[in-house]
Amino acid sequence: MRKNRLGSSDLWVSEIGLGCMSLGTEEPAAVRLVHEALERGIHFLDTADIYDAGRNEELVGKALKGRRSDVILATKVGNRRISGKEGLSWDPSKAYIKTAVKDSLKRLQTDYIDLYQLHGGTIDDPIDETIEAFEELKQEGVIRFYGISSIRPNVIREYVKRSNIVSVMSQYSILDRRPEEEVLPLLAEQGINVIARGPVASGVLAEEGARKVEKGYLDYAAAELSTIREKLMPLARQDRSMSQTAIRYSLSHPAVAAAIPGASTLQQLIHNVGAADAPELTAEEVAAIRQISRPNVYGAHR
Structure with missing residues (x-):
């Protein structure tokens, strides 16, 4: 599994991480x-204090007992x-963040967090206090x-300007290309990396995703999906499925250090891990994908 450095940090994360939100609430599974x-080969795990009201952090903590040093562990705060x-x-x-981190540490059964992330943010926040x-x-x-x-x-621009963040987690996929216009170039210029969530677009870009298109996705209607x-x-091949092609698209931008698809079954996990060994997209394939999808842009928070 290839590892990429996260921004200016000394954190090297597996290019395929595990989005833990979809683990469920049953401990054995x-x-x-x-x-x-x-x-x-996945050693980058991402969770959050609000997933299943803290249960997700507890399960991750149980799973990592005796193996904490094997992983780069990320969690989130703010809600x-x-x-x-x-x-x-x-x-x-500041008061809440410094209290909440203690609860996360207890649930995760660890005395440190590798990457602590603000889980959202608005331009009206006390940003300097949060950074402090x-x-x-x-x-x-x-x-x-x-x-x-x-x-x-x-919000991203303010933290880039005023803080020492090493990463921005952002939804980024073939169907959500909003970061390409203004976020990815800025972060690449500043040496800050993206952790791409939702690379398979809630399963729409998975092999069995045809049954999910009826719900639509962002501003895409079912017919367009x-x-x-x-x-x-045609861009999927014997050694790279459609969902693996989607994951590799998210990883194709130089600002992206890791993609974190979720997995609720062993089969999904194995398939996601397979994207690490699947051929990287050529420049021609990336260009073709961008012709197929739309360069959608952020309509708010500008």
Whole structure:
């Protein structure tokens, strides 16, 4: 499995990571999937404190017992549940971040987090205070590096300008090319890497994705998604399936260090890992894909 350096950090992440959100809540199955991922060369795991109300971090922690040093572990902070209040509340305050990290460490059964990420962010946040929280945690040795998980260009620009982030997690795929216009060039110029989530577009770009097109995706209607799938099929080959082609597309941009498809079954995991050994896309194939799909752009948060 190829490893890429994450920004200016000393974190080297497997180019295929494991998005842990889809592990489920049953311990034996979740632990088995994480262990299988490690055995197959994935050593970059991404979770968040809100996934299954903290249960996901607990399961990842159980799976990594005795193997913590084998992985680059990423989690996220910023969304909180307040007693008596329905849903999630956004809280990027220094006080909350420094409290929440202790809970994550306990659930993950570790004394440090390799990559701590702000799970969202708005331009109205107390950004300097948020950055200060991450910097203090880094100085304390509680986290090694920090980044943000955001699709808001205005927020990304502020953190690039004002912080020491090493990564931006962003949705990026053949069907979501919004980062290409203004986010990826900026990050490449600043030496900050992208962690691409959703490379298979919620399964629309998977082999069995034909049954998922009816729901649409972003601003794509079902008919257009079906057409795109048909046009992509010739680019899939015996040694690189459609979903693996989609993962390799996300990895084809030089700013992208890792793609983190989710996996809820062993079969999905094995197939995702196979993208690491599948042939990289040629420049001609990338150009062809960009002719098939649309260069959609962010309509808000500019």
